[in-house]
Amino acid sequence: MALLTPEDLENINRQLQEADSTVRRVTGLDIKGVCKDFYGMTPCCEKVGIVPVTSGNGIIGNFSGSLHVITEYFGFDSFVTAMPDVSGYYEAVRNGARIILMADDNTFLAHNLKNGKIANNQPCTGRIYAEIASRYLKADSKDVLVVGLGKVGFPGAAHLVNKGFRVYGYDSDKALLEKTVSDLGITLFEPENPRKFSIIFEATPCADTVPEFVISENCVISTPGIPCAISRELQEKYGVELVMEPLGIGTASMLYSVL
Numbered sequence: 001m002a003l004l005t006p007e008d009l010e011n012i013n014r015q016l017q018e019a020d021s022t023v024r025r026v027t028g029l030d031i032k033g034v035c036k037d038f039y040g041m042t043p044c045c046e047k048v049g050i051v052p053v054t055s056g057n058g059i060i061g062n063f064s065g066s067l068h069v070i071t072e073y074f075g076f077d078s079f080v081t082a083m084p085d086v087s088g089y090y091e092a093v094r095n096g097a098r099i100i101l102m103a104d105d106n107t108f109l110a111h112n113l114k115n116g117k118i119a120n121n122q123p124c125t126g127r128i129y130a131e132i133a134s135r136y137l138k139a140d141s142k143d144v145l146v147v148g149l150g151k152v153g154f155p156g157a158a159h160l161v162n163k164g165f166r167v168y169g170y171d172s173d174k175a176l177l178e179k180t181v182s183d184l185g186i187t188l189f190e191p192e193n194p195r196k197f198s199i200i201f202e203a204t205p206c207a208d209t210v211p212e213f214v215i216s217e218n219c220v221i222s223t224p225g226i227p228c229a230i231s232r233e234l235q236e237k238y239g240v241e242l243v244m245e246p247l248g249i250g251t252a253s254m255l256y257s258v259l
């Protein structure tokens, strides 16, 4: 899995605010409003214990601190434990955490100790970015292009199929693409038969994966993928609404899903 870097998380509060204003333009709701509508739940100051984890590549400098900013932004009462790992988990529970947030190099989870619900960041991220894309107020059809059908992209594509969108899928892994087309009953997107989309959802660990010939004027590109799926130049040339943020929207989706 491509790991976050401290640079990705710089000034997370500003990144979150910018993403929120884009989501408002795209959907008419802020991120909180989309989460509330999507999950049918509203937080009421649940206490969130954030536990740093030292395994694998170890602690990412501002990861826990960013989660503290993010949880507070979405109306939760959160704290980062002084200790990491098992001691940190113990500390979180002893200090009254109702929801635990913690991540190693492979899994980022939210666990509600009271109702037993547990969430994984990858599917939660895919679904919420797909949900935001599906609510685009200026969409010209129900056709959606999905680029990247992995642990984030596949759940997002499945969500769009369930919502009745016509999903055109593309992934550089041909075997995965073929299997996903048959599993989800989506349409294989063939770059040799170019067409434009007003809704695009991207979830790959590569830059510039969305080619110019699929971008329509004022389209929405909803993309958790890091680095960015299009250049700043293309974004400005087509007036693209770019929904992109490195951690907060996916974390909000996890938290709402365990309420």
Ligand SMILES: NC(=O)C1=CN([C@@H]2O[C@H](COP(=O)(O)OP(=O)(O)OC[C@H]3O[C@@H](n4cnc5c(N)ncnc54)[C@H](O)[C@@H]3O)[C@@H](O)[C@H]2O)C=CC1
Residues within 6 Å of the ligand: 001, 002, 003, 121, 122, 125, 147, 148, 149, 150, 151, 152, 153, 170, 171, 172, 173, 176, 203, 204, 205, 206, 209, 223, 224, 225, 226, 227, 245, 246, 247, 248, 249, 250, 251
């Ligand atoms: N913003 C956020 O909150 C989050 C962002 N991410 C990011 O989302 C991205 C995807 O994560 P995962 O789904 O876990 O990775 P993954 O490795 O499971 O899936 C990525 C998929 O993209 C495909 N791909 C790679 N390059 C491509 C290209 N040039 N064109 C088309 N397809 C291409 C791969 O074949 C793979 O199927 C990563 O960059 C990850 O860091 C992940 C979780 C949360």
Ligand SMILES: NCCC[C@@H](N)C(=O)NCCCC[C@H](N)C(=O)O
Residues within 6 Å of the ligand: 001, 002, 003, 004, 051, 052, 053, 054, 055, 058, 059, 060, 061, 063, 064, 103, 104, 105, 106, 108, 121, 246, 247, 250
């Ligand atoms: N964008 C959300 C998905 C994050 C994921 N790609 C990642 O970097 N996971 C590694 C997190 C490691 C955290 C570390 N163990 C700590 O606790 O600081």
